[in-house]
Amino acid sequence: MSQHAETAHPDLLTVGIPTHWYNLAAELDAPIPPHLHPGTREPVTPADLAPLFASGLIAQEVSTEAYIPIPEPVREIYAMWRPAPLIRARRFEQALNTGARIYVKYEGVSPVGSHKTNSAVAQAYYNSLDGVRKLTTETGAGQWGSALSFAGAQFGIDVEVWQVRASYDSKPYRGYLMRTYGGTVHPSPSTLTEAGRAILAKTPNTTGSLGMAVSEAVEVAAADPDTRYALGSVLNHVVLHQTVIGQEAVEQLAAVEPGGADVVFGCAGGGSNLAGLAFPFLREKIHGRSNPRVVAAEPSACPSITQGEYRYDHGDVAGLTPLLKMHTLGMDFVPDPIHAGGLRYHGMAPALSHTVELGLVQGVAIGQHEAFTAGIQFARSQGIVPAPEATHAIAAAAAHVADDPTEQVVVIGLSGHGQLDLPAYAEFLDGNF
Amino acid sequence: MSQHAETAHPDLLTVGIPTHWYNLAAELDAPIPPHLHPGTREPVTPADLAPLFASGLIAQEVSTEAYIPIPEPVREIYAMWRPAPLIRARRFEQALNTGARIYVKYEGVSPVGSHKTNSAVAQAYYNSLDGVRKLTTETGAGQWGSALSFAGAQFGIDVEVWQVRASYDSKPYRGYLMRTYGGTVHPSPSTLTEAGRAILAKTPNTTGSLGMAVSEAVEVAAADPDTRYALGSVLNHVVLHQTVIGQEAVEQLAAVEPGGADVVFGCAGGGSNLAGLAFPFLREKIHGRSNPRVVAAEPSACPSITQGEYRYDHGDVAGLTPLLKMHTLGMDFVPDPIHAGGLRYHGMAPALSHTVELGLVQGVAIGQHEAFTAGIQFARSQGIVPAPEATHAIAAAAAHVADDPTEQVVVIGLSGHGQLDLPAYAEFLDGNF
Incomplete structure (x- = not known):
């Protein structure tokens, strides 16, 4: 006599851990513009980067391979929390009064609570x-x-x-x-x-x-x-590592939605979280297997995609880093001190900026009040308190589907939980912003 | 061409969500001694409890059925995070230099971060x-x-x-x-x-x-x-609800360890966490399918099993609750202000105390310094920062297997994460206890 269901609940979708990272740029007609040496303005060489970065990472920064194997020792550590769940957010759908089917890719299960x-x-x-x-x-x-x-x-x-x-x-x-x-x-x-x-x-x-x-x-x-x-976002090799998110999500979604995603939302600060989720979905698009839109939700206080220029700029304030071709508000731009600290960056990953230029990704700017309103609604319906960064993606998705009976498949990147950001929620509930 | 492994990594074991709660007492020869009315000292009746508790919960408090169906609306919410993972803690095994195979049942994936x-x-x-x-x-x-x-x-x-x-x-x-x-x-x-x-x-x-x-x-x-x-531990119906933990763990473990568990460790405050994990393992024992020991890790500062008396006592300080037959340090006992706040309770769930009396569960008292030492070792090897309560179970298991080449299967209940308890870790690292 079995007292258990034979399979996992269909709302908690699991899949294997990817064996490769995915390099979208290798499959695009136009390459990502190279990083330039800050002195010579010539493309940086591996030797230029060697004093700061490991050789394996430098090779990935300029790789033109579409798939790069994930070393087993890395996969073994990923296995401590990956595959991260893709969750059908039925209660959030009900709260939004929408015909959309909303799936959340949740990176908050990692040991530190985020995709980083x-x-x-x-x-x-x-x-x-x-x-x-x-x-x-x-x-x-x-x-x-x-x-x-x-x-x-x-x-x-x-x-x-x-x-x-x-x-x-x-x-x-x-x-x-x-x-x-x-x-x-x-x-x-x-x-x-x-x-x-x-x-x-x-x-x-x-x-x-x-x-x-x-x-x-x-x-x-x-x-x-x-x-x-070590740098936590922006560079090509960081974007590459984050593609485990989207590869899992594509496969998890395929098990229940054969048509794939219609729209993918992610928050974008330096860009690695959104790119990591979205690039495997864009792979499906360029191979003609589905046709998703990708939306980058950025904060109104730091709108590099929607308000910045696409040009070469430094990655840091002091001008020490290579010049990166990206959407930028200028290396001297100082955003307001919003709670989503992870989105307060003046530029955007060159790999992601490139896809914006190619029309594969659209930006939308979300205000902090709107973001936390959606975060509270999500927490009360689905239980997970989203990181302030992720509330921007949730708000963008909510604005897109609320009170709309259209059946569409929406994927939201939930980059982390907000348990260590609860004072920000308390300030919001106190009416302070 | 698949860029994915076909199945989830074997170290992340999943299984379906239980369809029933499990009531161990119904399968034991001796019943749990009834709760007594604080005035008459007669067994409490459902009518006595009706002003405070819902009728469905009162029925569960006195049920003699071994399996009680979990209503679908409850299972649907469980499905937002359950089944909780059973994780093979290989890096912790290495850190302990042990021949034991250690599996951790992790309840920190719930929205609030614990089994509650x-x-x-x-x-x-x-x-x-x-x-x-x-x-x-x-x-x-x-x-x-x-x-x-x-x-x-x-x-x-x-x-x-x-x-x-x-x-x-x-x-x-x-x-x-x-x-x-x-x-x-x-x-x-x-x-x-x-x-x-x-x-x-x-x-x-x-x-x-x-x-x-x-x-x-x-x-x-x-x-x-x-x-x-509503009460969060101690009572029979609370223990009952927590048996989803152990039922999942038994089935998850069976997929990789046909012999089942040799020892099960859990922390015990009010008792529902340990009982919820251990009772399904004790079901396996009384049905002769395996022969696990169960160890209740309690804090030295509040050692109700190892130092308390087994007698009728009130559940609260004011003496308003029914009298419960349990291991107790006395309703007036005030434990030291240890960081594991969830373990600072003078008594122990009657259902768990009963199994202690029957020789099915043994207690062990763990000091706070030992507990946090194990918690740090676990965090550095496995990534998850354990709740201070759970560090007691980890320390008890570590003491049992460290530097011992014996091959044995150990299950540790990791009742929650410690992200909101990080100041306690900082105090420990600063040498304050």
């Missing part, structure tokens, strides 16, 4: 192959810093994080998480680097910025041959 | 059948209060929570979570009840206690015919 681990694990792995002993990085709210700290622990690599002081002081939980994984975290600017000391000498009371934190992390990595630097 | 939702959803459902408009409850750290707030949102029931003031003030995130789900949370003692006002008149600066909060929640429920009260 997908690239952190890969970056730590390739650095371990090169014998790297330490990785440095910057972080804002702390999602990336905690993901890299976790990944470093898996490969015996020390991780040192410079966190923007404003976040370090006001949102200490993610710093505690980095330390729990064995990482080290400093508020930035710090007195540990020349860059930090110079900034503090000029502006002793600064609350810091991502640009300052990048400068500190890069300085420490460049000074030690056993240390490299 | 399993009973909260069922309780909200049965109350909705009775037309109940509001549920009141108490909460300490806030796991139960947030679970019930989530469940109430699913069935259109208002939820009002009295949270121990010390936790309300020092750990505000779970209060924000209750509000995000639409619940209302008050610090206890409050000026909203006679009980609260009386306590405040005597001790205006009290930090509150679970016993005080129970008194306030019960007073409000008893005064309104449309309001009932």
Whole structure:
């Protein structure tokens, strides 16, 4: 006598873990414009990047292969939480009074609660192959810093994080998480680097910025041959690693929706989350198997796709990084301090910007009030409290389908949970924004 | 050409959601001693319980059926996160240098991050059948209060929570979570009840206690015919609801370990988490299909099984509840303020105490330092930061298998994640305990 259903509930759809990362650019007619050396304005060479990045990652940055095998040690760590669930959000559909069938790809099941681990694990792995002993990085709210700290622990690599002081002081939980994984975290600017000391000498009371934190992390990595630097978004290899999200989602969806997706929504800050979800759906489109629209939901406070220019710009405030062809608000742009810290970036991943230019992705700007309104509605109907970043995608999808009886298949990227962002929800419920 | 593995990674084991709750007591020779009326000391009748509990829950409290069907509306909500994963913790095995194969049943995937939702959803459902408009409850750290707030949102029931003031003030995130789900949370003692006002008149600066909060929640429920009260552990019907954990785990484990479990570890506070995991394993034992030991890991600061007496005692500090036959440190016992707030309860579920008396479950007391040492080791190897409560089970298992080459199958109940408990980890890393 069996007291169990024989199969998993159909609303919780699972599938295997991808064996390859997917490189959409290799299948497009036009290549992504190359990154340029900040001095010569010539395309950067692998040798230019070698002091900062592991060789395996540099190879991926310029790869023209459509499929790149995921090393087994990386897949074994992915298996600790992947495949991430694709959830049919029936109660959210009811709340929206819509005929759409809404599927949510949920990355909050990762150890640190966001998609950032997908690239952190890969970056730590390739650095371990090169014998790297330490990785440095910057972080804002702390999602990336905690993901890299976790990944470093898996490969015996020390991780040192410079966190923007404003976040370090006001949102200490993610710093505690980095330390729990064995990482080290400093508020930035710090007195540990020349860059930090110079900034503090000029502006002793600064609350810091991502640009300052990048400068500190890069300085420490460049000074030690056993240390490299890690970046959590924007670059091609980071986008590549995130395609496990979309590959799983395409296959999970195919099991219940043979026609595939009609619209895919994701939030976009640096771009790796949306690209990771959307590029495998765009693969289906360019191969004629389905015809999804892809919508990049960005914050009104930092609208690089909808308001920025498509041109070469630096990735950091100090102008140290290569020039990247991207949608940018300008390297000096300082967005308002919205709660979605992960979306406060002046530029957009070159790989994603390229697809925008090709008409494969459209941007939409979402205000913070609208985003949290949708976040609350989602939490009360589906239980999961979305990360503030992800509420932008949910709001964009809700605006698209609410009170519309049209049957359509909608996929929303839920990049992480918001358990460590609950003070932002409390401020919203208190009517503060 | 498939770029995917055909099946889920074998370390992430899934199975269907149970169709029934399992009532171990119905299969034991000796029944659980009945609860007694606090005035007459006669067994309580359903009529005695009706002012506080929904009729469907009262029926479950005294049921002698071995299997009780889970209503479809409850299963549909379970399907939002269940089946919860059973994870082979290979990296933790390596860290422990053990020959044991360790499997972790992880309840942190629920919307609020703990097992508490399993009973909260069922309780909200049965109350909705009775037309109940509001549920009141108490909460300490806030796991139960947030679970019930989530469940109430699913069935259109208002939820009002009295949270121990010390936790309300020092750990505000779970209060924000209750509000995000639409619940209302008050610090206890409050000026909203006679009980609260009386306590405040005597001790205006009290930090509150679970016993005080129970008194306030019960007073409000008893005064309104449309309001009932909900309890998050201890009672038979709560234990029953949690058996979805163990039923899934037994079946998930059977797919990879035909011999079943050798030892099952869970943390025990009120007892519903451990009982929910262990009772289906004990079903396997009494039916002769396997022969697992079950270990209840309790905190040294509140050792009801290993140091308490087995006798009738009240469930609350005020002596308002029925008398329960259980292992108890006495209703007036006040445990030290350890971080595992969910384990700070003077008694133990009668259903679990009964199995201890029958020799089916053994207790072990774990100190807080040992618990967090294991929690850090688990986080660094497996990524998941365990709730402070669950670190007790992990530490007990680690002590059992570390540096022992014996091949044995160990199951650990990981009742929730510790993302909202990270300040406790930081205090531990700072050497404060």
